[in-house]
Amino acid sequence: MNAAVDATCFHCGDALPAHPPTVAIDGAPRPMCCPGCGAAAQWIRDAGLGDYYRLRSDADGARVAADAGDFLSWDRADIQSGHVVSTPQGNEITVVVEGMHCAACAWLIDRALLREPGVLDVGANAVTGRVRLGWDPARTPLSPLLVRLAALGYRPHLAQGEAAERERRRERNRMIARLGVAALGATQAMMFAEALYLDTAREMSVPTRDFFRWITFLVSTPVVFFSGWPFIAGMVNELRHRRPAMDTLVASSVLLAYFASLVETLRGGLHVWFDAAVMFVLFLLAARFLEQMARRQASARLDTLARAQPALAWRITAAGREQVPVVALAVADVVEVGAGAVVPADGELLDAPASFDESLLTGESEPVSRQPGDALYAGSLCRESVARLRVQRTGSDTRLSQLTRAVEKAQAQRPRVARLADAVATRFVTALFVAAVLVFIAWWQVQPERAFEVALAVLVVSCPCALSLAVPAALATAHGTLARMGVLALGADALESLAKADTVLLDKTGTLTLGRPQLVDAHAIDGGDVTPWLDVATALEQGAGHPIAAAFARTGLRSAERVRAFPGEGVAGEVDGRAWRLGRAGFAMQGPDDGALWLGDGTRGVARFTVADTVRPDAAQAVAALRALGLAPRILSGDGADAVAAVAAAVGVAQFQARQTPEDKLAAVRSMQAQGHRVLMLGDGINDAPVLAGADVSMAMADGAPLAHRSADLVLTGASLMRVPQAVALARRSQRIIRQNLGWALAYNLVALPFAAMGWVTPGLAALGMAASSLVVTGNALRLGRIEGHTA
């Protein structure tokens, strides 16, 4: 073993096991976290695609499962129908892949698939996470291509919600079109306005001046009404609900500058502000575009990943076994579930006892054993032996679907944060118009001929440009920074709620821990080298396809024969002609059970392995950082009390609750909210999904369940938990900057207003003040671009 140069896997950036395998890339041995990543890296190197490692922007590729999986079912006609389109050259399918984070991934997928024989066309889009794949069915079936994808760590799924995706793309294109028109129109309008500005000595003849003004009007009109339409529509919507907010502010200032200029053009007044109106539309549209795209990109990738594998089940009929799509199952059907397969529907266990991994539903990491007649739930994993069950509930009636509905309900009941900026905007707009009317009335009494002009100056000078830029500029920068940190923000309110959180609830399995077994200790009983025993154990585990096989992260040098799994006991098999047993002490060497894994020949033990789900390396540090930020940490887990207590002690959390069902967790969140706490929930599994949706703000882990992603406000794209406190710190900084911006913009307006009301403000001064205050606000917002406490 070489001394690990990096602490993480070279391919996927995950934590390394005790004895990492290595692959030589660019002349140096690189550590790999698992055989899957190793194989992928080796393939990439041998295919001459090593550029991938130089092109990618962050160090995290997708973790590669050791076994790429079986995609043979994708070749079936009944699965392909509805997804595959026939083209003159061949067939075409669009799949959604996991783990495509950046443009380099898309590059790698393009190159890797084009090498496969029979592939006609590949289009990988890193923005949407979709791969369009054209292939010639006469030369290759679909499954080997998908296996290649999966072997690189990009597990394909059937693309769902194509209509929603098309709509999203149309909307994005409409936004780009608006932005382009705004940019082209605004530059032209500013050019024409420039001619007017340069006429400082007022030598331009009135007809020429008016000609320029009308041309500017002509060019600005599409910018205001086509490009600015989202703001105007938003204002109409807000006014209809009698809740004027940000859009009202933006649209009213744009329309104000536009119509005031039109009025001045018509009456031949001193000044027009068309250029201000269009520039303003352009800036705000760009800020909104950047912010929305960062969020949309995140959600486009996540919500299509609904684990849409073509699901098949083995139905037992009088005629024998037949493979049918899961949707075709009916109540009272008898279904066979293979070892390691997922239970397709809720039902009742038949025949013999068997053990099931229900961690997807309960979060409990230990498998539970079920007796004949016990209830089984769809989504749980059958361990060790083949089981048969009679279907009792299918599809939307299953426990899994009930949890999904709980998510939707919890989301609907989530408390909304009162938005600071909206509250300010509402009062400001009202106050502004009241002030203008009052000024107009006052001047009407004194000097009626100047009344209109002064009222207009009041409106223009206090035109809330800076105020309406204050929030979007800060949000756009903060979202960009979050994405660079590896945190995807999905909800619009995510940042604001994150800043206000004062309690953090942590899930255990998969969140604080890695969520998969790791070999933490291995030693030979005779005190000698443990490596040969490790090889034997690896061969046995991999032969059995045991879930803890992943813990033995070594490329198997030997292979085992006649491997048999004994449920709840261990594995037996032959390696190099010798019979071995690996499992509980009683099974491997007839000793007393001590919770460890023993390798023996049935009577004598030769090696002892400790396999455990280990705590993430930076969990304790992250918890400490969260506490330093004033968040009270607390663990809620579905797992047993002992396991939870051990992890709580390891990461330094005093408060924890074990054996929590999803409903219990949600109730705990509700009671904390009732006490006035703002709760941040951090979780990863389907069992966490309702809580993620019900908490004030929630974060899901990158490798968590898609349902958890969909119900979370933020998703961590990497494995590091340190990004949580970093994101909280950034959220708080962005709130602070928004407050500063609002304060500055309000102060500017409050100072300018009296001068304008007295009739002292010249048009040039008004334009200067407007531009300067907007610049200050934008510059302040750009400070959010820095990542604090980031060591990369």
Added chain:
Amino acid sequence: MNILLALIPVSLALLLLAILAFLWAVKRGQFDDLDTPPLDILGDDERPAPAPEKRDPD
């Protein structure tokens, strides 16, 4: 200043042309993915180009 009477319509026509060209490009999906295409030119293709069919006729 009469030249303005010719130049301004010309600039407006050019503006219109630019906007139409831009809208056409948006509609054709030129802006769908702005990150991947720049990487395509960075590496050499060792494998001979795939069959000389057009990539994505529409």
